[in-house]
Amino acid sequence: MEYLNATLNLSDKEIEEAKERARADGYFRDMNDPQIDFPKEAETGLVFFNSGSGTEIAINLNSAFPLSNNPYFNVEESEKDVMDLFISEEISTELSKYCIKHCKSKLPFLKRGIGKMYLKDIDFLLRFWKRENYFAKPSITYTGQ
Numbered sequence: 001m002e003y004l005n006a007t008l009n010l011s012d013k014e015i016e017e018a019k020e021r022a023r024a025d026g027y028f029r030d031m032n033d034p035q036i037d038f039p040k041e042a043e044t045g046l047v048f049f050n051s052g053s054g055t056e057i058a059i060n061l062n063s064a065f066p067l068s069n070n071p072y073f074n075v076e077e078s079e080k081d082v083m084d085l086f087i088s089e090e091i092s093t094e095l096s097k098y099c100i101k102h103c104k105s106k107l108p109f110l111k112r113g114i115g116k117m118y119l120k121d122i123d124f125l126l127r128f129w130k131r132e133n134y135f136a137k138p139s140i141t142y143t144g145q
Helices: 002-007 011-023 075-087 091-105 115-120 120-128
Strands: 045-050 054-059
Touching: 002 011, 045 091, 054 091, 054 115, 075 091, 091 120, 115 120
Parallel strands: none
Antiparallel strands: 045 054
16 A cells, blocks of 8 residues: 555645545545554565455465465465465455466365365355355445546
8 A cells, every 4th residue: 555655656735635535535444443454564465356346455375376476385385375265254255266266276285185175165165254254345445546
């Protein structure tokens, strides 16, 4: 967020005016809100465009994605990251399904044992694990010109 704001090259006055417009439009959220739980620093993170809810940020789950453009993949951490991806209510169903669609053949956890068994009933399991957030909905809105 800080990077995006910095690239706008706004003056201090323009920044304050933008904040006031956002407050007036009802888009400004208190960043101390306990529902927003982003750490200040993390070893890894990824950004996913979710067609149902917009931009999604996932922290410390890169080892669930053995993709050529992911230098942070670590096979030893992949089982933990896949399970965190599936179980976490903060992570969308769409990102979990993206992992399955594009990565299941490269993840040892999903090729054998309990992980492979999960795939047989994955929709049911995701509905169970992500009870309150199975269906994506926007929670932060970017605004401005």
